[in-house]
Amino acid sequence: MSQKGILAVVSGFSGAGKGTLMKELLKQHADQYALSISATTRSPRVGEEHGREYFFVSKEEFEEMIGQDALIEHACYVGNYYGTPKSYVLEQMEAGRDVILEIEIQGALNVKKKFPDTLLLFVTPPSAGELERRLRGRGTETEDVIRDRLKRAVEEAEYMDQYDYILVNDDLDACVASMHELIQSQHGKTSQNLEFIAEMKQELKQL
């Protein structure tokens, strides 16, 4: 089967549990996955580290990256740039690791345009009611922030149809397992195995 890594993009509602999901997936299969770290021009928040949550760069540096075609995708969101450095992603894929990008919808769709083999995953709670419960359950956000996230969820839901797969995050362990199986199954995709197919054709003719 294909030795080249899969590119998987994960998006989903705030409150869907993407973060925990990714953390668990990478913990369970540290050898298999590489998590791409985005570059951004926004300021680091308390506790965030350069090179861990994001590569924090200046607007000038970011625009230089754009000019050098060093980003797979980039998007502007709430007045700041966000983008995915290309070299890391391609290197990891060449090395056979599956690369996961956790990015916003606009960026996700741009990646898919550029790399049609990208696996687009949309993570959602089992219902809208459950999404609201989770956002409120955190107990750390103001009512304004919650209303804002729910309003954004309405907008984001409009793009769900454009993703390849919907991952319902009801039970964390089950969802991690599904996500892993889904990404791994992509190694069998025909488009990932064109070399194998070409060799098989060649060899069969020589028998």
Add this chain to the structure above:
Amino acid sequence: MSQKGILAVVSGFSGAGKGTLMKELLKQHADQYALSISATTRSPRVGEEHGREYFFVSKEEFEEMIGQDALIEHACYVGNYYGTPKSYVLEQMEAGRDVILEIEIQGALNVKKKFPDTLLLFVTPPSAGELERRLRGRGTETEDVIRDRLKRAVEEAEYMDQYDYILVNDDLDACVASMHELIQSQHGKTSQNLEFIAEMKQELKQL
């Protein structure tokens, strides 16, 4: 997630181990899968039973089925008709069972045309050399039959690219597991979850 069954079509080289694979998959997950039985006008071979290997019908009966649009697909192969009865497949899918058709390439591509959501799987040994070894290893076929199957494999390989996934049958248990995971992961496909997405959009707006 989607409660509707998946339609999976399995094709592959003679000698790839499709038969054993399907038998094992159905044994391990009897509740989940339904194997569609084809209708054919060819004569039953020793040990074959009507309704188990095939529905053996006359040419007139088969053509009546075509006329009544009672077949998902049909093809003519070595002078005999082969086809997939529609009602069984649709009933099983409605009941939430994943239906597997083991059919020839021509039929497989016809099913995909009619039902674009069909999962097309092509089963192959890890190499052409291994295919030959397996065909010879059976020890039951004449050299002519073996040459004929290898010649057919050359022709069939030309269509591998048109399948969705390539399943390399190297280790039986691993291949059964991959096949199961692959088919199950299709329940998360966006096209299988349009109702869920529509409900989610609706509910989010009402929060």
